[in-house]
Amino acid sequence: MKEEYLVEMKNINKNFGAVKALKGVDFIVKKREVVGLLGDNGAGKSTLIKILCGVLKADSGEIFFNNKELSISSPYQAREKGIETVHQELSLVNTMTIARNMFLGKEPIRKVGFFSFLDKETMNREARKVIGDVGIKVRSPDEYVSILSGGERQAIAIGRAMYFDAKLLILDEPLRALSVKEQKNVLDHVNQVRDQGISVIFISHNVYHAYSVTDRFVLLNKGEKQGEILKEDSTPEEIAEFVSSGEKLSKIV
Amino acid sequence: MAFLIIFVTFSLLSSKFASLHNLASILTVTSELGIMSIGIAFLMIAGEFDLSVSSVYAFTGFLFIILANRMNSVAAFFMALMVAAVIGYINGQITIKAKIPSFIATLGTMMFLRGILLGLTGGNSVLYQSDNIMPHILTEYITGHFRPSHIWFIVLIIIMSIILKRTPYGNWVFATGGSEKVARTMGVNTNRVKIINFMVCAVLAGLAGIIAITRFRLANAAFGTRMELEAIASAVIGGTLMTGGFGSILGAALGAIIMGMLRSGLVMAGAPSYWYEAFVGLILIIAATINLKLRNTG
Ligand SMILES: Nc1ncnc2c1ncn2[C@@H]1O[C@H](COP(=O)(O)OP(=O)(O)O)[C@@H](O)[C@H]1O
Ligand SMILES: [Mg+2]
Numbered sequence: 001m002k003e004e005y006l007v008e009m010k011n012i013n014k015n016f017g018a019v020k021a022l023k024g025v026d027f028i029v030k031k032r033e034v035v036g037l038l039g040d041n042g043a044g045k046s047t048l049i050k051i052l053c054g055v056l057k058a059d060s061g062e063i064f065f066n067n068k069e070l071s072i073s074s075p076y077q078a079r080e081k082g083i084e085t086v087h088q089e090l091s092l093v094n095t096m097t098i099a100r101n102m103f104l105g106k107e108p109i110r111k112v113g114f115f116s117f118l119d120k121e122t123m124n125r126e127a128r129k130v131i132g133d134v135g136i137k138v139r140s141p142d143e144y145v146s147i148l149s150g151g152e153r154q155a156i157a158i159g160r161a162m163y164f165d166a167k168l169l170i171l172d173e174p175l176r177a178l179s180v181k182e183q184k185n186v187l188d189h190v191n192q193v194r195d196q197g198i199s200v201i202f203i204s205h206n207v208y209h210a211y212s213v214t215d216r217f218v219l220l221n222k223g224e225k226q227g228e229i230l231k232e233d234s235t236p237e238e239i240a241e242f243v244s245s246g247e248k249l250s251k252i253v
Numbered sequence: 254m255a256f257l258i259i260f261v262t263f264s265l266l267s268s269k270f271a272s273l274h275n276l277a278s279i280l281t282v283t284s285e286l287g288i289m290s291i292g293i294a295f296l297m298i299a300g301e302f303d304l305s306v307s308s309v310y311a312f313t314g315f316l317f318i319i320l321a322n323r324m325n326s327v328a329a330f331f332m333a334l335m336v337a338a339v340i341g342y343i344n345g346q347i348t349i350k351a352k353i354p355s356f357i358a359t360l361g362t363m364m365f366l367r368g369i370l371l372g373l374t375g376g377n378s379v380l381y382q383s384d385n386i387m388p389h390i391l392t393e394y395i396t397g398h399f400r401p402s403h404i405w406f407i408v409l410i411i412i413m414s415i416i417l418k419r420t421p422y423g424n425w426v427f428a429t430g431g432s433e434k435v436a437r438t439m440g441v442n443t444n445r446v447k448i449i450n451f452m453v454c455a456v457l458a459g460l461a462g463i464i465a466i467t468r469f470r471l472a473n474a475a476f477g478t479r480m481e482l483e484a485i486a487s488a489v490i491g492g493t494l495m496t497g498g499f500g501s502i503l504g505a506a507l508g509a510i511i512m513g514m515l516r517s518g519l520v521m522a523g524a525p526s527y528w529y530e531a532f533v534g535l536i537l538i539i540a541a542t543i544n545l546k547l548r549n550t551g
Contacts (some may be wrong), residue, residue, distance in 0.1 A: 055438055074437075074442070075437065075439065076440030076441075076442070079440050085438075091438045091439055092433045093427070093428050093431035093432045093435050093436065093498065094431065094432070095427070095430075095431035095494070095499045095548075096427055096498070100424055100428075102425070103423075104426075104436070104439045104440075104441065105428075105441050106430050106440070107421035107424055109421060115420075116420060117415075117419050117420055118421060119417050119425070191325075
């Protein structure tokens with residue numbers, strides 16, 4: 001049973017001063033599974049995944065990754081372990097080019113003697129590929145991110161996360177600020193990623209956004225887990241109803 | 254881009270200074286200011302300031318003379334630069350640990366170091382009385398006009414430009430200054446980047462100080478006062494954003510050349526030196542404004 005787990009977070013607590021952002025949350029992601037993490041704004045969704053990807057540290061609780069205790073103290077270590085994240089705030093540096101952003105923190109290098117130089121050729125070639133894959137129209141990977149629209153930035157951030165061979169892809173509100181066509185693009189990509197056997201955490205405050213790609217929903221409410229629902233057991237309307245009611249569910253999974 | 258506008262304007266205004274002798278002497282002053290400006294730009298791109306460079310310049314130069322007078326100039330050179338690196342490290346740690354703006358932290362170390370220097374020397378000058386090795390390597394005329402420091406300046410422009418533009422480390426520097434939070438989220442150790450850049454900045458300021466001192470063969474405690482503003486102005490004229498994340502080494506070096514031409518021009522025109530200071534202030538404001546406008550519209 002446990003072999004199926006990619007991520008197991010147990011009894012996670014996190015306070016910001018007086019704000020109890022997470023109150024004893026348990027959270028599981030199985031291998032090859034798309035988990036929809038749902039909840040209203042302020043429910044603690046972003047806080048939970050920021051702990052998983054090394055941006056924040058939990059006050060208490062345990063995390064297992066591939067059944068081994070995950071002790072990471074920085075986003076760098078999380079990325080090394082195969083956890084790629086697209087944060088709600090996108091994590092792009094506006095004053096840098098698309099290519100430089102793409103490889104930030106994981107730059108390809110070319111060794112000359114003792115020195116490591118940026119492999120610009122690879123950066124530009126791969127960035128161009130990613131730009132094509134996510135279907136945005138920019139002239140070159142040397143364009144600055146500041147000139148891109150919200151949707152284009154979203155696409156670049158998602159393309160970047162999918163580029164590196166991740167075991168777990170975390171998408172925090174990935175459909176926000178996107179046009180219907182761009183939304184469909186992202187959802188197609190999530191399906192592709194799942195087909196490659198990668199687990200995905202898909203965060204949204206809107207169940208309709210997540211419904212088509214998600215296998216299982218985890219509901220978060222005011223820092224507590226409200227419950228879990230398998231997609232085949234519920235219609236999106238029912239799930240939306242639970243989210244807005246805030247009632248605890250009996251655990252279905 | 255800001256550079257081009259100003260460069261064209263001033264080269265038109267200062268075309269009368271275009272004699273080889275005068276250009277070379279501008280280059281001598283520029284090399285010292287420019288080496289400091291390169292360090293400042295490198296640090297500003299990472300999103301931090303260092304006002305203490307002028308004091309580090311004087312302090313390192315002094316230390317070099319004192320050590321060289323006791324042992325030899327080569328050992329003194331390396332030891333003095335190591336002390337500069339330590340000062341840079343301390344600047345970085347204060348900024349990061351105390352979480353105060355580096356503008357304030359380094360204003361503190363600037364005054365502290367200058368005060369120590371004045372206190373220890375009692376305001377007296379110190380003469381260089383050691384071997385000729387470092388003076389030869391750094392400043393003694395190679396030809397009628399040119400000095401080794403000109404070459405070191407150019408070499409440093411090239412090396413630092415390569416580091417900034419063509420290495421992963423350079424990418425982290427841009428990211429740290431562009432958005433520290435994003436850089437950290439993507440796995441960059443931003444504190445380490447900042448501390449290293451503070452150290453590089455201090456070492457380059459110290460090197461500039463030693464170069465100047467081997468040229469004069471004497472140091473006094475007022476040495477380099479206000480030079481930090483010239484260096485920051487050079488970097489900003491060269492297109493470095495005050496807010497970090499954007500800029501270039503070559504730009505800062507060209508900015509230093511503009512400052513050198515300006516100073517030389519004013520001196521030649523017979524203007525008292527405080528006019529130069531007024532100009533530095535003015536240019537700083539204008540260049541910073543132009544940079545911001547260019548970035549916002551482009
Ligand atoms: N860095 C922070 N400092 C203080 N409070 C925070 C911080 N991050 C989140 N919070 C608070 O924690 C709660 C959960 O926030 P968040 O995890 O962003 O929710 P969600 O992503 O579900 O909208 C909110 O009340 C929010 O105001
Ligand atoms: Mg959120």
